[in-house]
Amino acid sequence: MIGFALNEDQVAAQKWVHEFAEKEIRPVASHYDETEEFPWPVIKKAAQIGLYGWDYYQMVGEDESGVLQPALVEELTWGCAGIALGILGTGLPLVALIASGTAEQIVRWTPEMFGTPDDPRVAAFAVTEPGAGSDVSSLRSRAVRDGDDWVLNGQKVFITNGGIAGVHIVVATVDPGLGHRGQASFIIPPGTPGLRQGKKEKKLGIRASHTAEVLLEDCRVPADCLLGGQERLDAKLARARDKKPSRASGALATFEATRPVVGAQAVGIARAAFEFAFEHAEGSMSKLKAGEVAVRVTDEAIQILGGYGYIRDFPVEKFHRDAKIYCLFEGTSEIQRLVISRANGGMA
Ligand SMILES: Cc1cc2nc3c(=O)[nH]c(=O)nc-3n(C[C@H](O)[C@H](O)[C@H](O)COP(=O)(O)OP(=O)(O)OC[C@H]3O[C@@H](n4cnc5c(N)ncnc54)[C@H](O)[C@@H]3O)c2cc1C
Numbered sequence: 001m002i003g004f005a006l007n008e009d010q011v012a013a014q015k016w017v018h019e020f021a022e023k024e025i026r027p028v029a030s031h032y033d034e035t036e037e038f039p040w041p042v043i044k045k046a047a048q049i050g051l052y053g054w055d056y057y058q059m060v061g062e063d064e065s066g067v068l069q070p071a072l073v074e075e076l077t078w079g080c081a082g083i084a085l086g087i088l089g090t091g092l093p094l095v096a097l098i099a100s101g102t103a104e105q106i107v108r109w110t111p112e113m114f115g116t117p118d119d120p121r122v123a124a125f126a127v128t129e130p131g132a133g134s135d136v137s138s139l140r141s142r143a144v145r146d147g148d149d150w151v152l153n154g155q156k157v158f159i160t161n162g163g164i165a166g167v168h169i170v171v172a173t174v175d176p177g178l179g180h181r182g183q184a185s186f187i188i189p190p191g192t193p194g195l196r197q198g199k200k201e202k203k204l205g206i207r208a209s210h211t212a213e214v215l216l217e218d219c220r221v222p223a224d225c226l227l228g229g230q231e232r233l234d235a236k237l238a239r240a241r242d243k244k245p246s247r248a249s250g251a252l253a254t255f256e257a258t259r260p261v262v263g264a265q266a267v268g269i270a271r272a273a274f275e276f277a278f279e280h281a282e283g284s285m286s287k288l289k290a291g292e293v294a295v296r297v298t299d300e301a302i303q304i305l306g307g308y309g310y311i312r313d314f315p316v317e318k319f320h321r322d323a324k325i326y327c328l329f330e331g332t333s334e335i336q337r338l339v340i341s342r343a344n345g346g347m348a
Pocket of ligand 1: 133159
């Protein structure tokens with residue numbers, strides 16, 4: 001059984017982040033959405049109270065229950081999803097560094113990723129390319145060993161913090177014949193010649209978050225920027241050439257680790273929208289919505305359990321049967337719609 005209840009300390013941390021979201025994020029959310037500027041001042045405030053930086057990730061990393069980080073992310077995103085991603089975006093390259101880096105690389109590059117509370121920085125994790133989004137195995141960016149260096153060439157698209165980041169972690173192929181098993185990740189230190197920002201995207205949403213192309217043109221990094229080191233890469237390539245099984249690619253392992261946090265961001269937006277709509281709804285609107293959501297969620301719960309969802313040994317079929325009545329009594333859904341449309345048309 002998965003437990004989502006928060007203990008006393010976790011509730012206090014949740015309240016701390018909620019207050020930050022309410023006081024520092026919500027009031028400026030429209031400004032950053034409108035201007036599409038990167039919210040550096042908010043990131044600085046977050047860094048100054050310990051909500052952005054390595055200390056924050058140590059705090060959530062020490063939480064064995066696993067529920068603290070999603071709970072805090074939900075609060076930040078409740079404030080504004082775009083600004084929250086500005087604060088959280090460095091988490092993705094951080095996880096990539098921790099997932100694949102050596103101990104020395106983690107110690108050396110983590111402080112570079114975040115900067116200091118007075119001079120915060122962000123980092124980026126660049127995987128996606130034109131023609132290689134969902135299908136990570138078809139990346140075309142190349143990394144070629146040249147003496148004591150690696151030289152990278154390629155085009156990355158849709159990169160969060162791309163170009164404004166200090167540290168970029170870039171995934172490239174070192175052996176195109178091996179698909180994802182021929183890929184490696186590279187740390188590109190701040191200011192490295194040959195890495196530059198291309199087009200900055202104008203987006204539908206999360207507009208405070210910076211999304212841009214990253215262009216690699218003979219971008220030369222020292223050999224110790226290969227994430228995990230040469231020995232580990234050689235062993236991985238040898239296993240791939242011998243067609244021996246291996247663990248998931250660094251990129252996929254990174255996304256797998258960060259997906260619950262991304263899920264929590266979606267919950268944060270949903271909650272903000274629900275609270276706002278709830279305050280503005282009339283009785284009929286809230287009842288219509290709640291009844292239909294209950295039916296949809298309980299139907300989905302049956303689907304997730306498959307055949308087990310349909311039999312009475314498990315409670316979800318009962319949840320579904322019970323939910324249906326909320327679309328019927330105290331006015332059916334159709335009657336609620338009638339009442340709402342009359343009210344909207346001034347005929348209430
Ligand atoms: C705002 C934003 C921020 C981003 N940040 C980053 C970042 O920091 N780093 C990074 O590397 N990338 C980032 N991305 C890229 C993002 O991860 C990709 O856009 C995503 O993986 C989808 O890839 P794609 O856009 O190439 O779409 P495609 O993979 O081409 O998908 C197009 C459609 O085809 C469907 N499809 C594709 N393959 C299959 C399949 N096998 N089965 C069924 N359906 C399929 C998809 O579901 C989708 O509906 C970001 C994107 C955006 C928009």
